[in-house]
Each structure stands twice: as C-alpha cells, then as structure tokens.
Amino acid sequence: MGENHTKKFRFKKKDWLLIGIIVVVAGAAFLFHELIGGEGAGVISVKVDGVLEGTYTLSKDQEISINGGTNILIIKDGKADMEEADCPDQLCVHQKAISKNHESIICLPHKVVVEVESAESGKLDGISN
Secondary structure, rough: OOOOOOOOOOOOHHHHHHHHHHHHHHHHHHHHHHHOHHHHOEEEEEEEEOOEEEEEEEOEEEEEEHHHHOOEEEEEEEEEEEEEOOOOOOOOOOOEEEEOOOOOOEOOOOEEEEEOOOOOHHHHHHHHH
C-alpha cells in the first residue's frame, strides 16, 4: 500500500508539434494584424470648437492644415502627430503621436481636438452602450 503513483508528464513529439503550430499561428495572426492595420486601424476625426472639420484615414501618410493653418497635423506610418501650432504653450505639439482608439491630441488655445476612431468602434459601442 505504500506505493507512490505519481507519474511525470513528458512531452511527446505530437505535443511539441501542437505547441509549435499554435505559436506559428499566433505569430502569423499578430504580423497580419500589424501589417494590414491600414484602414482597419481607424481614422482621425478633427474638431474645431466642437464642430467636425474632417476625418482622415491613418493608412495614408499626409499633412493636414487645421484651423486656417494654426495647427499642422502629420499622419505618418499609421500615427497622427501635431507637428506645429502657433499657440504659446505648445502642449499639443509635445503630446505623443496617437494611433489607438479614443486617443486624442487637444490644443486648448485653438479649440482643436484630434481623436482616433477605430473602424470597429461602432460595433463595439453599440453593444456596450
């Protein structure tokens, strides 16, 4: 009765093969998401004094003049960054580039709000609200 019935589990070839397949599929999915991001990554909405001035895709590199040139927004490599502003504090220029849903850049002196809106946010917001 004093027998010890503990068994050590050892991975077999099939186990390692399954783990390898899972890692490869996960890696491929991640790379696919990163490379294809483009329009699926979302768009930038630009509002001045609460009024929508325009929307721009993150998939196209471009320079956007906002509010008659008081602010210059650059979209490059799927990120938006406030490159220039003629306001005294320059806080919007020093904010990090944005690319994720609901991230924003705000310039209070010029009443400019730039926000990322995910292409999929409408579906998720409709369910969660």
